[in-house]
Amino acid sequence: MLGVLLHANALRCIIIFIVVFSPYVAANGNGGELRPIGGIVDYLSSNGKEEKIAMEMAMEDICAYAPLHCGVTLSFMNSGNDPLKAASSAKELIQSKNVSAIVGLDRWEEANFVAALGNTSEVPILSLANNIPLSTLMQWPFLVNMARSPHIQMKAVAAIVQSWQWRKVTVIYEDTISSVNGIFPYLIEALNEVDVVIDYYLPLQAVPPYSIQEKLRDLQSRQSRVFIVHTSSNLAANIFMEAKRMKMMKKEFVWITTDSITNSIDSLNSSTIFAMQGVLGVKGFSPFHSQVRYKEFSKRFKARFRSKYPTKKYLEPGNYALNAYDAVYTTVLAIEGKPNPRSLSNNLNNNTAVHGGQKLLARILESKFMGLNGEVNLKGGTLSPSSIFQIVNVIGRSYLLLGYWSEGLGFSVKIDNGSSYCYFVVYDDQAYSTTLDIVLCNEVKHRIR
Ligand SMILES: *[C@@H]1O[C@H](CO)[C@@H](O)[C@H](O)[C@H]1NC(C)=O
Ligand SMILES: *[C@@H]1O[C@H](CO)[C@@H](O)[C@H](O)[C@H]1NC(C)=O
Ligand SMILES: *[C@@H]1O[C@H](CO)[C@@H](O)[C@H](O)[C@H]1NC(C)=O
Numbered sequence: 001m002l003g004v005l006l007h008a009n010a011l012r013c014i015i016i017f018i019v020v021f022s023p024y025v026a027a028n029g030n031g032g033e034l035r036p037i038g039g040i041v042d043y044l045s046s047n048g049k050e051e052k053i054a055m056e057m058a059m060e061d062i063c064a065y066a067p068l069h070c071g072v073t074l075s076f077m078n079s080g081n082d083p084l085k086a087a088s089s090a091k092e093l094i095q096s097k098n099v100s101a102i103v104g105l106d107r108w109e110e111a112n113f114v115a116a117l118g119n120t121s122e123v124p125i126l127s128l129a130n131n132i133p134l135s136t137l138m139q140w141p142f143l144v145n146m147a148r149s150p151h152i153q154m155k156a157v158a159a160i161v162q163s164w165q166w167r168k169v170t171v172i173y174e175d176t177i178s179s180v181n182g183i184f185p186y187l188i189e190a191l192n193e194v195d196v197v198i199d200y201y202l203p204l205q206a207v208p209p210y211s212i213q214e215k216l217r218d219l220q221s222r223q224s225r226v227f228i229v230h231t232s233s234n235l236a237a238n239i240f241m242e243a244k245r246m247k248m249m250k251k252e253f254v255w256i257t258t259d260s261i262t263n264s265i266d267s268l269n270s271s272t273i274f275a276m277q278g279v280l281g282v283k284g285f286s287p288f289h290s291q292v293r294y295k296e297f298s299k300r301f302k303a304r305f306r307s308k309y310p311t312k313k314y315l316e317p318g319n320y321a322l323n324a325y326d327a328v329y330t331t332v333l334a335i336e337g338k339p340n341p342r343s344l345s346n347n348l349n350n351n352t353a354v355h356g357g358q359k360l361l362a363r364i365l366e367s368k369f370m371g372l373n374g375e376v377n378l379k380g381g382t383l384s385p386s387s388i389f390q391i392v393n394v395i396g397r398s399y400l401l402l403g404y405w406s407e408g409l410g411f412s413v414k415i416d417n418g419s420s421y422c423y424f425v426v427y428d429d430q431a432y433s434t435t436l437d438i439v440l441c442n443e444v445k446h447r448i449r
């Protein structure tokens with residue numbers, strides 16, 4: 001009797017052994033050895049932390065759904081928020097780890113440095129920076145942009161200004177090459193189209209060796225009272241704290257923030273949000289976040305993030321994390337020869353694995369599948385830009401969603417098919433933003449607060 005039991009257990013062990021280990025046999029059958037890829041993220045930034053977790057999850061998921069792909073391994077290195085450090089990490093990954101592609105590099109400056117190395121060693125570089133100018137992509141064929149450019153939002157900013165019929169604005173921006181090259185041409189063009197003049201540009205460095213107060217005082221004396229703020233959320237927090245002290249967060253002034261700030265409102269502290277009362281913001285929006293697949297991912301992601309960083313604020317995965325996930329997926333599928341997967345679990349793969357170089361690049365560029373954050377279609381070396389944005393108003397401890405703006409359709413109160421698109425006008429009484437009215441298409445006034 002005992003003998004039979006043991007025998008049954010032994011058999012089960014063998015079965016488990018086959019189930020668990022056969023994928024590796026399959027992987028090794030297809031191409032021989034393990035195929036390493038690299039990840040370069042900023043270990044200390046919150047985006048970097050999220051990206052790393054998302055990339056690890058992508059590796060696990062692709063292994064679970066399609067055991068064939070387990071032959072690919074992922075090694076991480078730090079970018080240290082420094083283009084030079086990012087480049088030396090990339091060199092190390094290419095030379096010592098023999099990686100066939102690199103994913104990460106969420107800042108344009110880093111991607112730009114590493115692109116040269118990717119080009120000479122023919123290693124595709126999938127960057128998560130969302131402000132890479134097209135000219136840079138054309139210069140470096142091995143640089144692939146795995147992010148949606150938010151540049152179309154500048155039309156939303158212009159539409160807000162137009163709906164108030166203001167004629168002059170001031171642009172406050174962080175003085176980096178990427179903001180000047182990446183977003184300015186779009187902002188200037190969008191404002192030009194609606195006959196709005198940029199009265200004044202105020203460039204600010206990220207770390208002030210200067211006094212924000214002095215810079216803002218210059219603004220007080222100017223005619224234009226509409227400020228478009230395009231900076232990192234850290235710098236914006238300092239600007240708004242100072243503006244509040246200087247009594248510039250009042251009715252006579254209008255502040256409009258771009259997605260680099262508005263996307264991070266939830267991570268700002270309460271005194272900053274208090275200072276920002278009344279700010280209008282353009283915020284990134286993805287229609288895919290209502291999907292079951294996203295919700296499941298988000299739940300797993302949050303659990304994992306919390307167990308790794310228990311003291312951090314508990315947030316939804318950001319766009320950087322979602323794109324990082326899709327970038328790893330794209331790379332593994334391309335290596336294994338399935339850039340257009342109809343079914344991931346189909347192991348009868350006609351294409352053979354490639355290790356890198358032109359062939360891998362060609363496959364990455366022909367990727368076409370549904371990712372976690374929308375369609376991954378890399379024709380032209382980049383994802384198609386975002387075309388829908390939310391318009392929000394900072395009120396109380398967070399913000400209020402006023403509506404949406406989308407390319408070609410303009411403003412709408414809802415994003416579904418049934419809603420009519422129209423202008424909305426936001427105006428206020430005595431104290432800035434204590435009352436907001438939205439004029440809907442049917443002229444019915446809709447009092448929000
Ligand atoms: C690097 O990887 C390629 C393909 O996997 C392989 O042919 C080559 O021998 C590897 N080089 C080193 C130094 O490991
Ligand atoms: C990048 O590499 C390609 C060949 O792969 C080459 O034609 C091109 O000149 C390189 N670009 C630069 C800027 O070096
Ligand atoms: C909130 O953030 C601002 C800007 O980063 C900072 O100056 C301020 O000290 C912070 N306040 C608290 C209470 O942490």
Ligand SMILES: *[C@@H]1O[C@H](CO)[C@@H](O)[C@H](O)[C@H]1NC(C)=O
Pocket residue numbers: 350351
């Ligand atoms: C694999 O695909 C090629 C075309 O890409 C085709 O000619 C060949 O017959 C296919 N082989 C198998 C076994 O399906």
Ligand SMILES: *[C@@H]1O[C@H](CO)[C@@H](O)[C@H](O)[C@H]1NC(C)=O
Pocket residue numbers: 417
């Ligand atoms: C929404 O509108 C588009 C274009 O008119 C149409 O193709 C699509 O089927 C509509 N979707 C729903 C859910 O009604």
